[in-house]
Every structure is written in structure tokens, then in C-alpha cells.
Amino acid sequence: MASGDVELKFRMTDGSDIGPNKYSSSETVQALKEAIIENWPQGKEGCPKSVQDVKLIHAGKVLDNARTLGESRVPVAETGNLITMHVVIRPQVAEPKAAAKEGQEPKKGGCGGCCIL
Numbered sequence: 001m002a003s004g005d006v007e008l009k010f011r012m013t014d015g016s017d018i019g020p021n022k023y024s025s026s027e028t029v030q031a032l033k034e035a036i037i038e039n040w041p042q043g044k045e046g047c048p049k050s051v052q053d054v055k056l057i058h059a060g061k062v063l064d065n066a067r068t069l070g071e072s073r074v075p076v077a078e079t080g081n082l083i084t085m086h087v088v089i090r091p092q093v094a095e096p097k098a099a100a101k102e103g104q105e106p107k108k109g110g111c112g113g114c115c116i117l
Contacts, residue, residue, distance in 0.1 A: 006074060010036055010056075010087045016044070020082055025070035029056055029063040036087060048089050057086040 004026070009019035018039050023032065033051040040047045048054045056063045063072050063085075074083060 004070075006069060007082050008032070008074075009082060009084050011084050012087050012089075016041065017084075018087070023069060025074070026068050028066065028068050029072060030065040032056060032069075032085075033065070046089050046091075053090045055088040055090070057088065058083070 005022050005024055007020050007022050009017045009021075010032075011017050018036055018041070021035070030051050033054040033056060036054060036056075037048055037051070051065060058072065058074055061072075075081070
């Protein structure tokens with residue numbers, strides 16, 4: 001492994017992994033998230049649509065998209081060490097269904113009976 005490289009694998013909430021792969025310490029967190037989306041396992045549910053749907057967690061901290069691995073204090077250049085980052089995917093929000101009959105207004109959430117004066 002070259003100096004400044006780090007070997008990462010990404011652990012998802014179901015315990016499956018993506019990787020391991022080698023990345024440079026100058027790699028941004030956003031680029032890592034793009035790699036996760038590209039390498040998402042075939043047939044696996046919940047594939048994220050964009051990098052905003054993915055959170056990367058290392059050492060208990062959510063990593064910022066604009067920062068590099070080096071800036072995020074991910075230990076680099078430690079030979080033979082494999083670092084695991086946890087991946088959390090934002091759940092997909094279902095689109096509201098259209099009203100059953102045309103002209104019928106969809107129901108609004110909540111009871112609507114409270115009023116604060």
C-alpha cells in the first residue's frame with residue numbers, strides 16, 4: 001500500500017460489507033459515498049439514489065462530504081490495517097397516493113382539533 005493510502009470496507013446495517021478497497025487520504029467523503037452507490041450489491045434493497053441519502057460514520061462521528069479522509073482524521077499509512085466505516089441509508093419516503101376519486105381532497109395528517117390561542 002502506498003504512503004497516504006488507507007484500506008476501507010463499508011459495513012451496512014444488515015451486517016453485509018462493500019469492499020475492502022484502497023483509497024487515497026486525499027479522497028473526499030463524497031467520492032467514497034459515490035463509490036458505495038456504484039458498488040451497491042445487486043438485488044439488495046434500499047439502494048441510495050444520491051450521496052445525500054448516505055451517511056458514513058467512523059469512530060462515532062458522521063463524516064462531512066466536503067472533507068477528505070485525511071481531514072476527517074481517518075488513520076492513514078498504517079500497513080496491514082483495514083478500517084471499517086458504517087453506512088446508514090436514509091429511508092426512502094413513499095410518495096402520497098392520489099385521492100381515490102377525482103375531486104376528493106386527500107386526508108391531512110393529525111386530528112386538526114387543537115387550537116392554541
